[in-house]
Each structure stands twice: as C-alpha cells, then as structure tokens.
Amino acid sequence: MIDLTLNSEVHWQARVAHAFSRAAPRYDALATAQHQIGEILWGSLPTHAFNVLDMGCGTGYWAQRLATRYSRAHITGLDLAPGMLEQARQRHGESIDWQPGDAAAQPFDERSFDLVFSNLAVQWCPDIGAVMNELYRVLQPGGQAHITTLLPGTLKEVAQAWQRPEALLKTPDQASVVQAIAKSRLTIIQQTASTERFYYPDLTAVMASIKGVGAQLARSHTPLTRADIATAQARFEQLRERMGLPVSYRCLTLHLEKPL
Template structure:
C-alpha cells in the first residue's frame, strides 16, 4: 500500500512507479496481507482460460500461480513499476509476458483476453471510469474480470496514530465503483465488501509492513522528531487488541463479466 499525496496525473504515476520499484526487492517478504486478500480471487476463478492478464502484477506471484493453474494459457503480467517487472522476470522467466503499462490505458487490442485478474491494484488508478472502460475493451465477449480493490477507511489506524488524515488512501467509494461498472457495460456477477484486519507487534512492524510493499507516509514540511514518534506510538497503543496493533484494509472483491 502506498499513501502518496495527490498531484497531477503524470507526477502521480511517476511517484507510484518509483515507490513500488524501490520496494520490489523486499516486496514478497512483507506482502502477507496482500497475499491473503488475493486468495479471495483465487478461489473464484473459472475452470478454463486461454488468454489471461494480471493487472498490477507486482513481482509476479499471482501471475506465476495463474500460469501454473492454466498451463495451456498465454499469461501476461502488467505493472506500472519497472522495478517490479524486473523482479518478476528474474524470478519467473520469459514464459510469461511481462508488460509495463497503465491500467487506465492498457497497451492491448480489443477482445485480447478471456480472463483478467487484479489484486489490490485498481485503487492506484485515479480515473476509475477509464480503468473499467479499458477492462471492458480488452475482454472478449463472455470474458471475466476478478478484482480486489480498496475502499475508503483503509489504513485508518495509521492515519489516527500519526494524526495525518492524508494517510488515508483516496479511493472511490463502493457506489462510485458501481457507477463506473454501469457505464462500462460490464455486469457484476458477484461483489463482496469486507474489512480485513492484520495485526503487528509494534509501530515499527506496522510501518515496515506498508513501507516494504511500496508505501510511505506523505512527507510533511518538517522531519519527524522523537516526540512525534513517541506520540504516534502512544496513540496506536490505544487501539491495541490481544492479537496486536491492527491495520485495516477495507476491501471490495468483484467478479465481472462481459455479456455475450
């Protein structure tokens, strides 16, 4: 997760790509929350697929799993961050096609895929209408898209601890996503909104978990002092549960279909 501040589209994309490229070498070791959320998609996939696109593939974990699950398929992993793709290519080789690109302007022709998979990537795209329109364009008739994205409220504990509302990821709400779907022509076969909470022993572990997957607190004009850090720790301790310090992901899981 990344909690970058808003700016113009080109700058935003460059900053997201840079943050995730920097995180690529340690991403897999710290992406347990992302893996658990992605499992929801895995359990709902169709029995057969022949041309598959993984949007926001990162270091290729799910892309590789898709290639193994569908051994006769042509599988493509797409990501905005070149550093992530370099890790994916090094780890899994060139049997999978790795493509740098933007989900809001997919570099593929019409009707190119019968299955699109995307785990916790769509929330980084500022134009949800373009993303969903592009999904519809590249899907074949009868094709499916299986997506998890994040809703408002994600990272609310971190925003509270640091007293920085801007640490809340600026995502479209559920109704806004449904509006984009209705405009696109895709139909929603299934949708589920859940709150997934993950627990950490201390503030250092919390911050390592989000920074390690490309995230960071927005920079303020001044450096954090020891007093700032101590105050954040004290506020976070107010939220401690028996399992540890909670971090919430407000998730939306979607199964979409392009009508015949």
Template sequence: MSTTAISPPPTNWQASVAHAFSRAAPRYDALANAQRHIGETLWATLPDTAGSSLLDMGCGTGYWTQRLAARYPHAHVTGLDIAPGMLAEAQARYGNHIRWQLGNAEALPFAADSFDLAFSNLAIQWCRDTGAVMNELQRVLAPGGQAHLMTLLPGTLAEVAHAWQRPEALLQTPEQNELARAIDQSGLTPIHQQVERRRFHYPDLNAVMASIKGVGAQVSRPHARRLTRRELKAARERFETLREPQGLPVSYLCFTLQLEKPS
C-alpha cells in the same frame, strides 16, 4: 520485457507510484503477508477454465501471475505493471514463459478483445481514474470474458490514520458507489460483489510501518514535512491504545468484484 504499444507518458502521480513500487520490489514478497492473504479470497473466485489469454493487471513481482500460469497451463499469461522494478523482479524469478508488460491500467497497451480473463489483486486503488480502468477492462476483454478484481475502500488503514492524525498522508481510495458508477458506465456486468473487513496484527509500530512502506504502499505527498520526535512519540502512544492481545491491528476494507463483458 515485451511491448505491444506505447502508453501515454505517466502523470506525476503515476510516476510516483511506479517509483515507490520499483524501489520496494526486492523486499516486497517478504513483507506482503496481508496482500497475500487478501488475494486468496480473490483467487477462490476464479473459474475452473479461463480461455486462452489471461491478464494479471498490477502483477507486481509476479506471484499471482505465476500461479495463473500454473493453474491454466494451456493459456498465454501476461503480467502488467506500472513499475519497471517490479517487472524486472518478476522476470528474474519466473522467466519468459510469461509475457511481462510495462503499462498503466488506465491506458492498457493491448488491442481490443485481447483477454478471456483479467485478474487484479490490490492494484486498481492506485489508479486515479476508476472510470478509465473499467473502460479499458471492457475494451480488452473478449466478449464473455471476466474480470476478477480485489480493491480497497475508504476505512482501510483506519488505525494508522488514527495514530498519525494525518489522513492526507494515506492513499485515498474510491468510494464503493464511485466504483459501481464506473462499472455501470463501462458496460461491464457485475456478477459477484463482496465487501469484507480484514484485520492483521503486528508487534509494534515499526512492524506496521514496514508492512506499508516495505511493499511500496506509501507515496510521498508534495511538500510533506517530516514528523518531529514528539509527534512520532504521540503516534506510538495513540496506536498503543488500540492494541489487542494479538498485537497492533491494521484493517483493510476489501472489495471483491467479479465482472463480465456481455457476449
């Protein structure tokens, strides 16, 4: 695994996220059905040509990184992730023709003007400082470079929040206006924005929770207590009231962004 700079030590939150995703790495792809489908929407925004240096920010097990390398065979592709376990899985699967870099999107370990295109599917909602992420993208993109991002907005996993009655246990995603403000202050120019609600269905509550926990998308909160059997039974019953013919619904409020660094 290559390194080019030393990132600041991770915060407790970053360390927790890295641990959760590292632990999930071996089974991530088998459970990431929703993430794959959502990512196809982002993939469709990519240009026919993309320059010589590309970044997959929050690359996970390398699924999209490898696809970027195949789509743009003459480009140098870097996959960056905060979770060492994810990068180890990616490197084992796809080898060293892709550069695998440990790092944090809020403090990217790259020089200014390093990339012609940055791609990031469902990663930046895990960052606490959205402004820092946008500033870093603006810094590492070359003039005229683009960032194609997919993130999540509040309202994501609303059915899960209803069932558990514990919204504090779910990831708190930034508001759309907060993201817009961060983009504006960074100097990046929005080219395309789209908000879309995507719904996926699962046979039962166990499958719902596997789809969340199994991809690392649940980080333990300090002093969080375990649910009692009575609370678990009540959660199942509440979720069942939402059942549709296809199964139990789980919604993601998806925000697609295409940004450009002015030339």
C-alpha cells in the same frame, strides 16, 4: 506518516512507479496482507482460461500461480513499475509475457483476454472509470474480470495514530465503483465489501509492512522528531488488541463479465 494521496498529484504515475520499483526487492516478504487478500479471489476463478492478464502483477507472484493453474494458457503480467517487472522476470523467467503499462491505458488489442485477475492494484489508478472502460475493451465477449480493490477507511488506525486523516488512501467509494462499472457496460456478477484486519507486534512492524509494499513516508516541511514518533506509538498502543496492533483494509471484491 504515510503518503498515500498520490491520486491528487499531477505526476502520480511516476510517483507510484518509483515507489513500487523501490519496494520491489522486499515486496513479497512484507506483502502478507496483500497475499491473503488475493486468496479471496482465487476460489472464484473459472475452471478454464486461455488468455489471462494479471493486471498490476507486481513481482509476478499471482501471474506465476495463474500460469500453474492454467498450464495451457498464455499469461500476461502488466505493471506500471519497471522495478516490479524486473523482479518478476528474475524470479519467474520469460514464459510469462511481462508488459509495462497503465491499467487505464493498456497496451493490448481489443478482445485480447478471456480472464483478467487484479489484486489490490486499481486503487492506485485515479480514474476508475478509465480502468473499467479498458477492461471492457480488452476482454473477449463472455470474458471475466476478478478484482480486489480498496475502499475508503483503509489504514484508518495508521491515520489515527499519526493524527493525519489525509494519509488515508483516497479511493472511490463502492457506489462510485459500481457506477463506473455500469458506464463501462461490464456486468457485475458478484460484489462483496469486507474489512480484513491484520496484526503486528509494534509500530515499526506496521510501518515496515506499509512502506515495504510501496507506500512512502510523507515529505513534510517539518521532519518527524523522536517525540512525534513516540506520540504516534502511544496512540497506536491504545488500539492494541490481544493479537497485536490492528491495521484494517477495507476491501471490495468484484466478479465482472463482459456480455456476449
């Protein structure tokens, strides 16, 4: 089963950082869904930017693309997981400023950035209000934030197959996110909720895609048996479509701006 209920844990930061650090070496090879969802943001980015933050940069995939797109800009990558930042340094060098830190307590001065990019990162933060307040603080007046995050219902097929609804990622609903944005004084330029579906040949591939990007098998007092796995596989097979076993990501895409 998938353990994605990290935001109810006292030591959520350490657990998230550890999980993603472990996943770092194989992250990009298994992050097909994450990369495709990130493309949703790419077309909406502004033509020019000079100080850019990739918030939740992971292995630096998007930070490097931002550096290419904004060749004269200063690019900063922020991530909670040391292992992710080490992979980013190894792959992309030191031309990008790799910074350890939490999206809800960023290590930057006020008005540091005119553009923040964040793809599927803030759902791991238990306090969405703190994240939005920090975005307001670090953005320059007129600065933009382009964000994708996840909504309730993400990975619903996985939870159904294992008969463990508590495995669903605990995220605020869209109304709660909008309320947090309003309290932060950021302005919503555009918001879009969508369901993105991805398909896998079998249960092993489904689980690899999730574990490979930082999710963990839940620690249960009763270890999973072969019978448990076979039962979950049979349930998932009932959901099979022509393209394979479906896995849904409920996405919220946001274009925010700090007023002048």
